Amino acid sequence: MEELLQYLFSGITNGAIYAVIALGFSMLYNATDLINFAHGEFVMLGGLGLVTFWTVFNLPLPVAFILAAGMGGFAGFLFERLAIRTVSKPQPIVLVIITVGASIFLRGAAMLVWGKDAHGVPDFSSHEPIDIFGATLLVQSLWILGIVLIMVAGLHFFYNRTLTGKAMQACAINKRAAWLTGIPANKMVLLAFIISTSLGAAAGVIIAPVTMCSYDMGTMLGLKGFCAAMLGGLGSLWGALIGGFLLGSLESLGVGFFSSGLKDAIAFILLLLILYIRPQGIMGTADSKRF
């Protein structure tokens, strides 16, 4: 019982991270029909950014947090402006390779700036782990969950309560029609890139204390987040959340009951299962063949 609870705790914590990364994938896919294979690298930028701003520059944590997330967003801005927009005939396969190129570039750049070693970051607040029915819960997990919830609520507010958010949704549904009603579709794409990448970077910031940050931490996180997005249904924001938590929980249960070596396989087996059984994902619409 305690074990189960313990697995569940770590599953929910990981799940929250996957959910945020999946959110980034899904909202970008919504706005641009593009899958950003460099997304995991923005998570890495967030984590390593925190290392610099917080532990090296000794800035206050909230400032360091915002700077690190902002750095991810700025990198996303540059990426969209300098690489994605310059493609004259954007075929999916070309865009995919550009994002793959970007991920290699970012990884290389991070290696130059932060070196090959992994960096640790202290917890946001150093308390004793909390004991609940014999299972321990790290305080950082609470931080992670709390911040993820705030980000999700913020995104929800953005989409449903602000004009810009609604305009972006309109673009996602029909770019041309949105353009005809006067919504600047190009700006929406740029904005979607910035939000998506800063979400990714923020995810990197909040997991920095529970993982070691290094230049190559992003790839696996990105792929897992991607699995989560597919699980929930690509393009569905609620789906991204559900997919993230589902993946996190199943993964930690799998580690508990099988072996830790198989941990990474779980995400991909789930990915294949969902693709074969219900390609549109748990929350997705039937429009599964959409490119």
Add this chain to the structure above:
Amino acid sequence: MNDQGKNTENKDCLPDSSNGPLLELANISKAFGGVQALNDITFDVPTGIILGVIGPNGAGKTTLFNVITGAYEADSGNVRFSGKEIRGKKVHKIVTQGIARTFQNVELFESMTVAENVMVGCHVRGRCGFLDAIIKTPRAKREEQWIMKRSSELLNFVGLSSQADQRSGDLPFGWQRLLEIARALASEPSVLLLDEPAAGLNATETRQLGSLIQKIRSNGVTVLLVEHDMSLTMTISDMIIVLDRGSLLAKGTPREIQSNEAVMAAYLGKGK
């Protein structure tokens, strides 16, 4: 073209069609979500005619084609082709049996040459696979020669011989339509479904298309023609069916249709 004459001898899958209609649709219905695209459609197509299918936009004409060719499966009803049920069969199986089509928005293999497009059209009449190609079996050589001969005949038939080596995507639109027809004929169909073949053509091209369709029919191919160009449809069709919002509104000869009040109402608006 003379080769069309031998069309019938290749139809081993086609029994003697004199004892029944070539194509029979019985009580076909098809809905998409809440929209009833086809509602209890029943009609027969006798061998060797040109059947015009007309109706306002959204009447279900293209859906009807998609049901016949197997792209969609009807929710209920039967589609019989020379006496055999074909509803629920895969698209490529139905083509093999002898039903070919063209598309409303021309779907050519754009990166391939004009000749290659027609050669792909011959696909169902060939049998050689990867292994034949790799080893270059005599069978593959013979088949390849036959395919080349057949495609050049068909290009000749539609008048595109001199464009054979052009990239098909670079052809002017009117010629793309002709090429698509040649490609469909390459499968040696006994029924050819043409989905708005005159759309986007000018008056001269439309007239030429009309005589081409009649030539195809005289070579023994039954033609189903969805077309908005009324003068074309009325001149070349032997029979016409009218669809309106998924239902069969009328069927008859062009003359009967032209004087049918229900049809007039559907086209001009109910109030008048």
Add this chain to the structure above:
Amino acid sequence: MCDMLLSRINPIRFAFFFLVIALVGLLVDNAYYQQVLILIGINTLLAVGLNMLMGYAGQISLGHAAFYGIGAYTTAILTAKYQIYPWIALVIAILLAVAIAVVVGLPTLKLSGYYLGMGTLGFGMIFNIIFREWSSLTGGASGFVGIPSLSIGSLSFESGRNYFYLVWFSVWSVFLICSRIINSRAGRALRSIHDSENASMAVGVDTMTLKLQVFVLSAAFSALAGFLYAHYISFISPGSFDFLMSVRMVTMVVIGGMASIWGALLGASLLTLLPEWLHAFSEFEMVVYGLVLMLVMILMPQGLTRGILDIYERSREKYRK
């Protein structure tokens, strides 16, 4: 007419290619150059196989490194652990890759677009994890050592020159096979799927079966490449068959130019040579590699072969004026 021309040009081209291989093999003495050329050959095998699937049939795969790995690990395990004759191991390796390709391909190829990409990515990752975790068989993360070198009777392939010939005449044969397929009934049907799967079905092509066939074919070529790689390097580890390798394969195809077997040669050469050249940049290697990838795709989305041809044609037109 075009085909008559092609059928006449093709034998000349292949004879020329044969001669070039023979000559290069004779002339290159330097062991380092031999090694680079051998690796280019192996990568070309990978690229040309994947190109059949991606460039001609238009189906993306982000997991093809799995088949490369299956080829390498199968022959490694069979020859080093069970002392099976390598050429028999080659047959088994290819058959195994084919069998797995059928099992994986049947459900996966029903998907399209990004979903197909994801499905193939998923199975590629799973195989990589198998290579890493099934350590009793594969040697785990630290790799598999002691793969014997190849020989036929008294002819040993231990020397760089002999291995060069082995690899490049495999490339030559695979090129011949591919070019024959492309210009056949099945090959045309394959290319038609790339342009419009709908129309392809409408002219009677059984697209599902054909896609599966070409998937299997490319898996077999990848397994052959894996076999040649394993016996050349004599040491393999999961890192050589990971997601990045799958991506590298896709990149070779796209950079070289899709739907061109000679483009695959160019793409494979470039992606093998680039890291070699970039050693000079040492630390900057990854940054430059990523940049080059992005730039090529931004400037020449059709791939280098097409891109260079375009530039050539444009400059020729300029001179004419």
